[in-house]
Amino acid sequence: MDRMLLQLNNVSVVYSDVIQVLKGVSLSVENNRIVSLLGSNGAGKTTTLKAVSGLLKPENGKVTDGTILYRGKEIQNQSPETITRHGIIQVLEGRQPFKYLTIEENLRVGTATRWGKPYRQDLEKVYHYFPALWERRRGLAGYCSGGELQMLVMGRALMAHPELLLLDEPSLGLAPLVVKEIFRIIRQINEEEGTTIVLVEQNARMALQIAHYGYVMENGKIVMEGLAGDLCANPDIREFYLGLSAAGNVKSYTEVKSYRRRKRWL
Amino acid sequence: MDFFVQILVGGLSIGFLYGLSAMGFVMIFKSSSVLNFAHGELLAIGAYFFLAFVTWAKLPILLSFLLALAACFLLGIIIERILLRPLIGEPLIFVIMLTVGLAAMFKGLILLLWGGNLFTYPDFLPKALGVQWGIVRIPPVYGATLIIGTVFLVLFGLFFKFSSQGIYMRSVADNQRAALSLGVHVKRVFALSWAIAALVAGMSGIVLGIINGVNVHDLSAIGLKVFPVVILGGLDSIGGAIIGGIIIGLLENFTSGYLSPSLRDVVPYVVLVLILLLKPYGLFGLKEIERV
Amino acid sequence: MHPCGNFRERYEQEIKVFSTDFGRLWAGVGFVLLLAVVPLLATPYTLYIVNTIGIAAIAVIGLNILIGFTGQISLGHGAFFGVGAYAAAILSTALGLPLIVSVPAAGLITALIGMIFGIPSGRLKGLYLTIATLAGQFIIEYVLIHWESLTQGTMGITLPPARLLGLPIRGDLGFYYLIFASLAGMGWIAVNLVRTRYGRAFIAIRDNDRAAEGMGIPIFRYKLLSFGISSFYAGFAGALWAYYMGSITAEPFNLGLSVEYIAMVIIGGLGSISGSIFGAVFITLLNEGLRFMTGILMNWGFISQSGLNIAPLREFVFGLAIVLFILLEPRGLAELWRIVRSNFRLWPFSY
Numbered sequence: 039m040d041r042m043l044l045q046l047n048n049v050s051v052v053y054s055d056v057i058q059v060l061k062g063v064s065l066s067v068e069n070n071r072i073v074s075l076l077g078s079n080g081a082g083k084t085t086t087l088k089a090v091s092g093l094l095k096p097e098n099g100k101v102t103d104g105t106i107l108y109r110g111k112e113i114q115n116q117s118p119e120t121i122t123r124h125g126i127i128q129v130l131e132g133r134q135p136f137k138y139l140t141i142e143e144n145l146r147v148g149t150a151t152r153w154g155k156p157y158r159q160d161l162e163k164v165y166h167y168f169p170a171l172w173e174r175r176r177g178l179a180g181y182c183s184g185g186e187l188q189m190l191v192m193g194r195a196l197m198a199h200p201e202l203l204l205l206d207e208p209s210l211g212l213a214p215l216v217v218k219e220i221f222r223i224i225r226q227i228n229e230e231e232g233t234t235i236v237l238v239e240q241n242a243r244m245a246l247q248i249a250h251y252g253y254v255m256e257n258g259k260i261v262m263e264g265l266a267g268d269l270c271a272n273p274d275i276r277e278f279y280l281g282l283s284a285a286g287n288v289k290s291y292t293e294v295k296s297y298r299r300r301k302r303w304l
Numbered sequence: 305m306d307f308f309v310q311i312l313v314g315g316l317s318i319g320f321l322y323g324l325s326a327m328g329f330v331m332i333f334k335s336s337s338v339l340n341f342a343h344g345e346l347l348a349i350g351a352y353f354f355l356a357f358v359t360w361a362k363l364p365i366l367l368s369f370l371l372a373l374a375a376c377f378l379l380g381i382i383i384e385r386i387l388l389r390p391l392i393g394e395p396l397i398f399v400i401m402l403t404v405g406l407a408a409m410f411k412g413l414i415l416l417l418w419g420g421n422l423f424t425y426p427d428f429l430p431k432a433l434g435v436q437w438g439i440v441r442i443p444p445v446y447g448a449t450l451i452i453g454t455v456f457l458v459l460f461g462l463f464f465k466f467s468s469q470g471i472y473m474r475s476v477a478d479n480q481r482a483a484l485s486l487g488v489h490v491k492r493v494f495a496l497s498w499a500i501a502a503l504v505a506g507m508s509g510i511v512l513g514i515i516n517g518v519n520v521h522d523l524s525a526i527g528l529k530v531f532p533v534v535i536l537g538g539l540d541s542i543g544g545a546i547i548g549g550i551i552i553g554l555l556e557n558f559t560s561g562y563l564s565p566s567l568r569d570v571v572p573y574v575v576l577v578l579i580l581l582l583k584p585y586g587l588f589g590l591k592e593i594e595r596v
Numbered sequence: 597m598h599p600c601g602n603f604r605e606r607y608e609q610e611i612k613v614f615s616t617d618f619g620r621l622w623a624g625v626g627f628v629l630l631l632a633v634v635p636l637l638a639t640p641y642t643l644y645i646v647n648t649i650g651i652a653a654i655a656v657i658g659l660n661i662l663i664g665f666t667g668q669i670s671l672g673h674g675a676f677f678g679v680g681a682y683a684a685a686i687l688s689t690a691l692g693l694p695l696i697v698s699v700p701a702a703g704l705i706t707a708l709i710g711m712i713f714g715i716p717s718g719r720l721k722g723l724y725l726t727i728a729t730l731a732g733q734f735i736i737e738y739v740l741i742h743w744e745s746l747t748q749g750t751m752g753i754t755l756p757p758a759r760l761l762g763l764p765i766r767g768d769l770g771f772y773y774l775i776f777a778s779l780a781g782m783g784w785i786a787v788n789l790v791r792t793r794y795g796r797a798f799i800a801i802r803d804n805d806r807a808a809e810g811m812g813i814p815i816f817r818y819k820l821l822s823f824g825i826s827s828f829y830a831g832f833a834g835a836l837w838a839y840y841m842g843s844i845t846a847e848p849f850n851l852g853l854s855v856e857y858i859a860m861v862i863i864g865g866l867g868s869i870s871g872s873i874f875g876a877v878f879i880t881l882l883n884e885g886l887r888f889m890t891g892i893l894m895n896w897g898f899i900s901q902s903g904l905n906i907a908p909l910r911e912f913v914f915g916l917a918i919v920l921f922i923l924l925e926p927r928g929l930a931e932l933w934r935i936v937r938s939n940f941r942l943w944p945f946s947y
Binding site for chain 1: 393468469471472474475478479481482483484485486487488489490491
């Protein structure tokens with residue numbers, strides 16, 4: 039039990055009392071690992087993260103069934119204020135900076151869970167991981183580029199000393215080189231800080247390169263799981279998410295028949 | 305010339321007060337997008353708290369002032385806790401109409417307890433606060449207004465710029481979802497912004513009471529003037545609120561001095577309509593960036 | 597009887613006013629009773645109250661179209677009501693127009709003036725209209741008092757006796773028929789208005805103005821239209837009130853009246869035409885009840901001696917009613933009525 043940080047047992051999530059998005063999701067995350075959650079749009083990846091971080095509530099969503107265990111304690115349907123104080127921080131999809139605050143003020147908001155404690159060292163740590171932020175620390179976040187913003191929101195989360203970091207699509211809309219850099223830093227944070235990371239990604243190739251373990255979601259269910267290396271080698275994954283044919287040639291997106299995926303898995 | 309300067313000084317200090325009280329209004333609007341129609345009653349409550357402490361309880365002036373402010377602060381928290389928190393997530397229109405109801409409640413309560421008469425505070429300001437430069441004579445009240453106002457302004461400026469709690473409050477105003485994801489206590493921020501708004505309003509109410517005497521009807525009418533002030537300054541700009549307040553104060557005083565005293569009370573609203581027509585986001589407001 | 601469950605198959609069925617003929621029958625019976633029986637039973641005082649309710653209900657229906665259907669708050673309806681009253685008074689004294697012309701004309705004038713205040717806010721999203729109408733309230737009040745050549749300032753205007761199509765309308769009973777015919781007509785128009793494309797556009801704007809705009813609804817035009825319609829109702833009601841009172845001054849048309857109307861809308865039920873009438877009944881009766889109580893309390897020696905002034909109690913109770921309804925039953929009396937009705941219908945077998 040010790041090694042398990044987070045466990046979802048048969049979790050169902052319903053929005054507005056009518057729309058069921060998760061239909062019995064079970065997964066577990068071990069300490070100090072990077073676990074990647076793959077799947078197409080609308081599969082329920084983001085909802086899974088929000089169920090863990092408690093951010094479903096403001097969106098009228100609710101965990102109706104199953105349990106979410108964090109260090110063996112049930113945390114489902116707790117308020118985000120409580121959950122963040124357990125050490126679970128979610129980095130939202132689409133980079134949500136505080137536009138009218140400076141970079142440094144943005145980072146300071148990350149100390150909310152540890153209000154009143156010194157934060158100088160944490161700032162230095164964040165600037166060590168993201169030197170680009172140091173140069174712009176007095177500038178308004180609203181004027182930053184997408185790459186800088188991604189670093190900013192990740193740095194902001196680091197300020198909270200997270201034990202479990204939930205990253206939602208960090209590569210969204212970024213140039214390939216920047217994505218590479220971001221993923222390198224994610225790996226680095228995991229190794230140096232020992233932070234456990236759950237990574238939701240569309241960019242399956244990159245995600246599986248840095249992750250230890252992976253889950254694949256379809257239609258609100260987990261349809262496949264395995265070590266990252268095994269998933270990479272799986273012919274279905276290769277075809278559907280990595281866009282490679284059985285022979286290893288790159289296939290165009292239109293050739294990948296999504297109905298086959300559904301037929302085989304659902 | 306003498307007349308002109310008197311009007312100028314009077315307008316500036318009244319306007320400064322308008323601006324200060326509008327600051328509280330803007331704070332609530334920024335953190336929770338609520339237009340608070342009970343703002344005038346908050347002014348009045350501050351003034352009556354002070355009156356009660358000074359004349360009924362016969363406490364020393366400074367202590368009464370601090371106690372009145374503390375009571376306002378508490379009242380702000382109570383309002384948020386009991387009345388507004390259950391409405392989080394409901395359409396904004398309910399919250400705004402709740403403040404309309406609240407205004408009527410408070411006004412009725414004050415009238416019930418004190419009646420509609422004009423009260424005055426005992427004269428306690430030291431004469432040294434008044435200044436005489438040649439023909440320019442600044443009465444002690446205005447001197448006190450400027451000092452108290454500036455102190456508050458600087459304190460709040462520092463609070464919002466540098467303190468962690470101030471930064472959390474700004475983060476909620478900026479992006480509530482992101483603030484929530486980082487564990488910012490959004491409800492606490494709402495409560496705090498109501499508390500601070502009530503405190504600032506109470507302070508302005510007390511000073512207005514010193515200048516004009518204490519009367520519910522007058523004070524709640526002044527409370528509604530925050531609308532022209534904040535529309536002029538931009539609904540979401542605290543600095544704009546101060547400047548908007550000063551402009552409205554000057555305009556009022558000059559209208560009543562040179563045109564007609566009865567026109568004084570509608571001029572701000574005429575300006576309001578004109579601003580809405582010509583420069584709808586105010587002189588200093590940020591145009592909202594909309595993403596669908 | 598009501599079918600159990602939703603068996604509607606066509607849009608026409610969905611927008612029906614009465615879901616069964618039974619309901620239609622009851623509405624008809626109630627209406628006839630109201631017109632025939634009330635005047636027989638009523639004393640002049642109760643008739644006066646009933647008439648006040650009727651006039652308020654017309655104004656509140658209009659305000660509900662704005663608040664409940666379009667999602668915009670007006671804090672100026674007290675003043676718009678006054679504009680209607682003054683317009684009718686001036687049209688009938690200065691131009692000698694008959695009631696049947698001057699009352700609708702007063703409504704139109706009010707609609708125009710309302711739209712002038714609506715223009716700046718219509719361009720903006722959010723609740724700027726509320727602020728603009730607040731300004732309207734103060735500016736109109738000022739004009740009514742200070743434009744003496746037109747409104748005779750604090751002196752007020754006395755109207756000629758009301759005549760409809762040559763028939764004189766006498767006393768509370770005469771006005772009872774006039775007011776209730778108007779209320780029925782205006783209510784009927786409102787009920788049908790909200791079922792048309794205009795009504796649907798209003799609701800779309802209320803629920804999400806960006807999405808409404810995206811679907812090609814010109815929100816500025818519709819917001820302004822909704823505001824014009826609701827001012828028309830207020831002006832119409834004000835004109836009736838002017839005739840009913842016989843003489844008017846600017847005094848009653850203050851912010852307090854605007855708040856009273858808002859209270860009626862909320863307590864009655866947002867977005868419900870019948871709720872508007874409930875709200876008008878509730879607040880007017882509350883008003884009278886409190887006045888009655890104040891009278892009694894003032895006669896008790898110890899209260900009048902204590903110097904406590906009970907009159908502001910009214911304002912306090914108003915505020916309290918608004919606050920309590922918003923917190924406890926935000927959909928108002930209309931919703932309570934619906935619950936009571938369905939309980940009766942299902943009793944004793946709730947399923």
